[in-house]
Amino acid sequence: GAVPANANQSASRLVSRNNFGPATIIYTLPLEPFLMTTPFSDAEVLQFHRDSFLMVDNFLDQEEIGLLQEASQKDYVLMGNAHNVKDTSGRNSKLALWDHPGDDLYGMISRSHKVVDRVEQLLDAEVYHYHSTMMLKEPKVGGAWEWHQDYGYWYHYGCLFPDIVAVMIAIDEQTKANGCLQVVKGSHRLGRLDHVEQTKKGSTQTSIDAERVAAILERMELIYCEMPAGTAVFFHGNILHRSDANLSENPRWALRCVYNAVHNDPYKDIKHARYTPCLLYTSPSPRARG
Secondary structure (H helix, E strand, O other), rough: OOOOOOOOHHOOOOOOOOOOOOOOEEEEEOHHHHOOOOOOOOOHHHHHHHEEEEEEOOOHHHHHHHHHHHHHOOOHHHHHOEEEOOOOOOOEEEEEEEEEOOOOOHHHHHHHOHHHHHHHHOOOOOOEEEEEEEEEEEEEEEEEEEEEEEHHHHHOOOOOOOOOOEEEEEEEOOOOOOOOEEOOOOOOHHHOOEEOOOOOOOOEEEOOOOOHHHHHHHOOOOOOOOOOOOEEEEEEOOOOOOEOOOOOOOEEEEEEEEEEHHHOOOOOHHHOOOOOOOOOOOOOOOOOOO
């Protein structure tokens, strides 16, 4: 529905329950790093709007990423909610998705000042949590993601503008061998491209026409986002990106939190969250069940 009149009053933000029920193990993180954030510099903001993405080293420190690794690997509820996404070669990646963040470890991260304040800085607008996903590429079997733009999907879900930023946090080391994220530098300036369903090739994904992709790659720079665990990538809703299958011996897991501008609230209910006021994390006892 319509955006409430008090939508810009951050103090009024509320939180909805996570889609997942509770699991068994309680994890805690130090609260202070998530209540404060170092803003992006003016140069970093300009870099994002030039390149379509921005990488942040050590976004989660060694203790924080170690806890996220342990929690996610032991989270049978998350694994039970993961579904297969098939590529054109028949390999599957697993994807767990939820619209509303809760009081668990994933919710603490996605509702933190450390994340949300920086996204709002990049979009110069108040945002809300659109959805989060855990992306699971298992060793030897994890499938590829075809060339696409996220806004290629979200446009059809009622978002009029590409004013959406995703924040992908590497839970494992991301390398070419295990199918790291690949992006085309500056490709958000191409605008929204047509996407074609790949069902005839056996895939459950949609992707951009191969001829157009080839022309783009002749003219624009392809970047492999190889990064250690704990690194974050902030990327624009219209960035052209993909990843290869994981043929290595190592897993490639990543937590991706997606934020939509409040002024971009979808005009119809199709998929993912409509505008939902989101409480920035201020609890004295953050916890996650994994």
